[in-house]
């Protein structure tokens with residue numbers, strides 16, 4: 220059974236891990252899809268602006284015309300490429316702020332509800348020639364030299380388009396008094412990059428519902444699993460306790476029954492009947508064994524009561540006298556055994572409200588256990604003191620209880636592992652009943668112990 224539960228726990232953990240991996244994968248995929256959709260939306264808005272804004276067109280047309288002119292100048296040998304590019308850069312810089320302002324206006328018109336920066340980066344400028352192409356500009360060599368729009372690092376943004384376009388251009392020039400028509404074919408490359416401030420947050424916000432729901436479902440599955448395994452373990456514990464109890468009670472009942480049956484058989488024998496002394500001894504044995512059986516049955520019936528089922532009738536009792544009487548009675552009951560009972564009973568006129576009958580049963584249970592779970596030289600130290608409570612401590616030098624058993628010691632039918640080693644019989648009801656009686660008095664009982672080093676039970680009872 221334990222093996223099965225362990226297997227179930229391992230299988231559940233593996234299942235949970237696989238589930239979380241799959242869920243993580245799905246969430247990551249959704250995140251990527253949402254991100255792509257979000258960037259796609261931004262791209263659409265940007266291309267709408269690029270296509271339908273006459274104000275922006277007029278600025279870019281100026282740059283374009285200027286650059287084409289520079290290229291003609293280059294073609295006729297009046298400027299060098301570096302100068303043509305430098306001039307273009309200066310031209311762009313002079314009206315870039317207007318361009319950005321206009322662009323932001325257009326973005327506002329497109330109802331873009333987030334902070335968007337954009338840039339157009341010139342990637343290539345090549346004069347095409349049937350013999351040999353002339354590369355005027357290659358952005359791999361000068362990555363950030365010609366940029367229109369906002370300035371930001373390329374890796375902080377998203378490239379939304381990377382286009383190449385071809386155009387031809389012809390212009391008339393007067394060279395050395397002669398009108399010459401200069402023309403060229405041009406390949407021009409441009410990259411559109413956008414930067415959206417906090418786009419991860421925006422995408423995650425869009426996924427809040429999904430994330431919350433999957434977290435909820437996941438926690439729900441964990442809670443159900445945890446609850447199922449916990450109740451399985453407690454069911455197993457209950458089943459074990461029940462089996463132990465049945466074994467114990469069977470054993471406890473068998474011995475007096477066997478003696479009773481033997482004794483009654485003996486009574487029938489003539490040798491016994493003719494001897495009054497032997498008859499008396501046998502009847503005494505029957506009497507003792509039936510009392511023992513009665514005690515066992517009473518123990519099962521009464522000691523299973525919960526604290527709210529116990530009818531407590533309190534009376535004011537002087538604690539010093541009460542404790543001394545209990546300890547006298549107990550010492551008398553163990554006078555045949557090697558038991559030393561030390562007492563340190565507080566001298567006081569203090570009285571407390573208790574049910575003498577029940578509390579005596581409770582204290583006797585603890586005192587008897589101190590003898591039961593012990594070796595040959597038994598010492599019991601009983602101390603009382605007064606603070607906010609009336610405190611009774613009963614310490615023994617017995618076999619002790621390991622920490623892992625201490626919590627359950629007051630549970631119904633619970634017997635700690637030490638009983639197997641020392642083969643002490645019992646039903647696991649004594650401390651349960653003791654605890655219930657003390658609870659019915661609004662008090663509490665605790666244990667301090669370590670295996671092999673004795674135990675100390677402390678009982679606290681309210682003063683009124």
Ligand code: ADP
Nearest residue numbers: 588589592619634635645646647648649650651
């Ligand atoms: P029972 O004695 O019939 O088993 P109890 O409820 O009185 O039942 O005790 C429960 C268990 O607590 C015992 O089985 C024993 O393992 C442990 N126990 C109780 N008192 C002591 C003690 N003084 N020293 C060591 N173990 C104890």
